[in-house]
Amino acid sequence: MEYEPVIGLEVHVQLNTKTKMFTSAPYRFGEEPNTLTDPVVMALPGVLPVLNYAAIYDTMKVGLMFGCEIPEITKWDRKNYFYPDSPKNYQLSQYDQPLCQGGAVEIELASASRGEMGAHRFVKLTRIHLEEDVGKLTHCANDSLVDYNRAGTPLMEIVSEPDMFSSEDAFAYLNSLKQTISGLGVSECDMEKGQMRCDVNISLRPKGSEKLGVKVELKNLNSISGVKNAIEYEIRRQTDALNKNIEIVQETRRWDASLNVSQSMRGKENAHDYRYFPEPDLMPVKIDRALVEKIKSELPEAPYDIQRRYMKDFGLPYSITSVMCLDYDMCAYFEKAVSVYNNPKAIANIIVNDILRELSAMAEFGETRPPFGECKIAPANLAELVKIVDGGKISKSQSKEVFAEMFASSKSASQIVKEKGLEQNSDAGELEGFCKDAIAANPKAVGEFKAGNAKALNALVGPVMKASKGKANPAMLMSIFKKLLSE
Numbered sequence: 095m096e097y098e099p100v101i102g103l104e105v106h107v108q109l110n111t112k113t114k115m116f117t118s119a120p121y122r123f124g125e126e127p128n129t130l131t132d133p134v135v136m137a138l139p140g141v142l143p144v145l146n147y148a149a150i151y152d153t154m155k156v157g158l159m160f161g162c163e164i165p166e167i168t169k170w171d172r173k174n175y176f177y178p179d180s181p182k183n184y185q186l187s188q189y190d191q192p193l194c195q196g197g198a199v200e201i202e203l204a205s206a207s208r209g210e211m212g213a214h215r216f217v218k219l220t221r222i223h224l225e226e227d228v229g230k231l232t233h234c235a236n237d238s239l240v241d242y243n244r245a246g247t248p249l250m251e252i253v254s255e256p257d258m259f260s261s262e263d264a265f266a267y268l269n270s271l272k273q274t275i276s277g278l279g280v281s282e283c284d285m286e287k288g289q290m291r292c293d294v295n296i297s298l299r300p301k302g303s304e305k306l307g308v309k310v311e312l313k314n315l316n317s318i319s320g321v322k323n324a325i326e327y328e329i330r331r332q333t334d335a336l337n338k339n340i341e342i343v344q345e346t347r348r349w350d351a352s353l354n355v356s357q358s359m360r361g362k363e364n365a366h367d368y369r370y371f372p373e374p375d376l377m378p379v380k381i382d383r384a385l386v387e388k389i390k391s392e393l394p395e396a397p398y399d400i401q402r403r404y405m406k407d408f409g410l411p412y413s414i415t416s417v418m419c420l421d422y423d424m425c426a427y428f429e430k431a432v433s434v435y436n437n438p439k440a441i442a443n444i445i446v447n448d449i450l451r452e453l454s455a456m457a458e459f460g461e462t463r464p465p466f467g468e469c470k471i472a473p474a475n476l477a478e479l480v481k482i483v484d485g486g487k488i489s490k491s492q493s494k495e496v497f498a499e500m501f502a503s504s505k506s507a508s509q510i511v512k513e514k515g516l517e518q519n520s521d522a523g524e525l526e527g528f529c530k531d532a533i534a535a536n537p538k539a540v541g542e543f544k545a546g547n548a549k550a551l552n553a554l555v556g557p558v559m560k561a562s563k564g565k566a567n568p569a570m571l572m573s574i575f576k577k578l579l580s581e
């Protein structure tokens with residue numbers, strides 16, 4: 095029988111707020127273990143949680159970006175379980191009244207060729223709720239170590255509907271989430287630093303059937319490629335089992351990225367096991383409608399909307415726009431430059447190829463490139479460079495030299511052209527004089543050219559270049575020669 099995989103993802107994203115979800119302790123990645131804790135994080139007797147409103151604000155931003163509904167009231171619940179990664183036997187989370195409901199994430203599937211836009215569709219979301227992150231366990235040979243630095247960090251859980259049907263869907267979904275959320279500035283979504291983690295729920299059903307199959311949950315995947323591999327492995331494993339008439343049991347499995355296999359962790363668990371109940375120490379939160387409207391009105395344009403607009407309004411190629419729409423700073427820079435001088439294609443080319451290359455070269459090995467705002471070339475100066483090239487003042491190859499100097503010094507293009515004496519001679523009258531002299535001095539080349547040997551022109555160009563100290567505008571020279579020689 096042919097089976098169709100059905101996939102739902104639970105994605106956890108740490109928010110980069112200054113303090114933790116329910117206390118003023120900070121969180122930073124990579125600090126000495128157990129230095130970013132306080133009595134609330136450690137759940138010492140008598141402590142009370144205090145809500146971090148910045149986390150609510152950031153999560154609403156994300157939710158509204160994905161078209162979620164923000165309910166009138168949201169509340170907190172205890173999710174009870176005992177495990178050493180949490181010092182207090184429960185996790186503060188949201189059960190039946192999450193902060194965001196519904197919504198959808200636009201994804202793009204890979205197309206046949208790299209330079210073409212792939213098919214787009216929306217993956218439905220169930221909800222986005224807020225909770226606190228737990229500590230980190232390191233398992234050694236005979237014992238385990240626990241670090242509570244991460245415990246209590248604000249964590250969004252983005253739960254999708256079972257609305258993905260291949261590893262490619264999941265890959266595109268995670269990329270889109272990462273792109274949109276990091277664009278909002280609320281998290282860097284760096285999976286290597288644990289800022290974004292993913293649980294994969296996957297079941298198989300006979301192709302054409304509407305009914306969902308029994309799902310298996312793969313916990314805590316920490317790379318996008320890991321998610322892809324895990325899904326592909328599970329599809330093979332479950333297909334194999336079904337073909338052998340082995341029943342799939344609902345269970346949680348661990349993904350082993352080094353062995354590329356999943357292993358059973360524990361059997362069926364459902365919400366009931368967590369004995370969810372309302373958090374007695376926190377009031378429900380009434381959401382200010384005016385704030386919802388304010389956040390909505392301040393949301394940036396969605397990345398795929400920017401991309402479509404750039405392709406349509408500026409005629410930019412897909413490959414260039416797919417780089418640009420990943421970075422709002424880059425887009426703002428581009429639009430500013432285009433407003434100064436209207437050659438979007440040339441401007442976008444320099445931004446995506448040259449500026450990005452140079453910024454990346456500034457980064458230390460393994461570090462991310464500096465933000466676009468650190469580019470020393472002001473948008474108006476880039477616009478001027480393109481204008482100078484378009485006007486024939488300097489050649490394309492000279493523009494590379496000017497660009498390098500601009501990037502290093504923040505000087506304007508015209509200033510560098512002047513300092514380096516690069517300006518081409520585009521004085522039609524003077525150039526025509528040089529050309530006439532060259533024609534008069536080289537009757538042989540003229541004869542050959544008129545007899546049909548186009549290459550003979552080179553013998554005439556040489557003397558003009560010499561007379562103009564190498565600065566004659568080559569395009570103008572050619573048209574002047576052609577005009578004079580056809581007379």
Ligand SMILES: Nc1ncnc2c1ncn2[C@@H]1O[C@H](COP(=O)(O)OP(=O)(O)OP(=O)(O)O)[C@@H](O)[C@H]1O
Nearest residue numbers: 100101102103104254255256295296297306307309
């Ligand atoms: N039959 C199914 N096949 C594939 N995915 C499914 C199926 N049923 C549910 N899912 C997906 O499983 C996920 C369930 O996540 P949810 O957070 O609601 O519950 P949970 O896994 O029990 O909770 P948690 O792991 O946070 O304790 C959703 O993404 C949903 O789309």
Ligand SMILES: [Mg+2]
Nearest residue numbers: 104251253293
């Ligand atoms: Mg969940």
Ligand SMILES: [Mg+2]
Nearest residue numbers: 104293295311
């Ligand atoms: Mg789950």
